[in-house]
Amino acid sequence: MFGSFEVIPAVDVEGGEVVQLVGGERDTGRRYGDPVAAAERWVEAGARTLHLVDLDGAFEGRRANADAIAAVVEAVPESVDVQVGGGIRTVEDAVSLLDRGVDRVILGTAAVEDPEIVRRIDDRRSGTVVVSLDASGGEVVVEGWTEGTGIDPADAARRYDDLGAAAVLFTDVDVEGRMEGVRADAVRRVVDATDLPVIASGGVSSIEDVRAMVDAGAAAVVVGTALYEGAFTLQEAMDAVDGD
Numbered sequence: 001m002f003g004s005f006e007v008i009p010a011v012d013v014e015g016g017e018v019v020q021l022v023g024g025e026r027d028t029g030r031r032y033g034d035p036v037a038a039a040e041r042w043v044e045a046g047a048r049t050l051h052l053v054d055l056d057g058a059f060e061g062r063r064a065n066a067d068a069i070a071a072v073v074e075a076v077p078e079s080v081d082v083q084v085g086g087g088i089r090t091v092e093d094a095v096s097l098l099d100r101g102v103d104r105v106i107l108g109t110a111a112v113e114d115p116e117i118v119r120r121i122d123d124r125r126s127g128t129v130v131v132s133l134d135a136s137g138g139e140v141v142v143e144g145w146t147e148g149t150g151i152d153p154a155d156a157a158r159r160y161d162d163l164g165a166a167a168v169l170f171t172d173v174d175v176e177g178r179m180e181g182v183r184a185d186a187v188r189r190v191v192d193a194t195d196l197p198v199i200a201s202g203g204v205s206s207i208e209d210v211r212a213m214v215d216a217g218a219a220a221v222v223v224g225t226a227l228y229e230g231a232f233t234l235q236e237a238m239d240a241v242d243g244d
Contacts (some may be wrong), residue, residue: 001219004244005241006048006221007223007234009047009227017032018032020032020177022178030225035068036072040076042227045233047234050080051083054069054085057088058085058108062087081103084105084106088107088110091124094125095124098125098128107130112151113142118163127164131168132169133168136148153170153186154192154193155193171201178203182213191216191217192217198217200218201221201222
């Protein structure tokens with residue numbers, strides 16, 4: 001999936017606007033305006049992949065910002081991959097998005113509660129499913145990060161090696177949006193547990209954090225707040241990991 005390490009800008013959408021949550025809690029964080037404008041900004045800055053999440057959909061269990069997501073997908077050139085998550089609960093939800101130009105769908109709650117859904121989607125559209133494992137307090141959380149499962153994220157990651165998943169997205173919810181740094185050991189545990197590429201997310205506040213994700217073995221890192229707040233530029237992050 002990733003020829004080299006990628007820095008992936010996040011375009012998380014709540015109420016039709018770009019929002020970066022703090023600790024995965026609804027109605028926290030700052031707003032950053034129009035999703036299309038944000039996406040175009042990151043594409044112009046050199047992004048090879050964009051990470052879109054329908055935050056309302058994640059909390060409510062059904063897609064709630066479909067129009068905003070569709071507008072971003074339409075605005076992004078075909079040369080840039082778009083991965084979309086939030087509120088995708090069925091095979092038909094996933095296939096519908098893929099048929100509308102999305103490159104990869106991100107399944108969290110649905111994949112944790114029914115791992116076989118990954119295989120069913122892969123049978124329809126091979127290599128398009130990213131399994132999202134969001135962790136808080138050392139366990140995978142679902143339903144918009146509000147319900148614990150008692151499942152260790154490393155144990156969860158092992159489930160998907162043979163189900164057709166293209167990658168695992170591991171989000172460290174406890175540090176998400178706090179600009180206080182990453183917890184590389186948590187990422188490394190998931191990387192070591194699966195043969196799939198791992199996309200890391202949560203806590204990135206500096207170029208050093210990006211490098212830590214490389215050292216932890218991740219294939220890519222999703223960055224939100226740090227980019228929107230200008231802690232570093234996308235180009236600076238890409239230059240720091242060039243060749244990895």
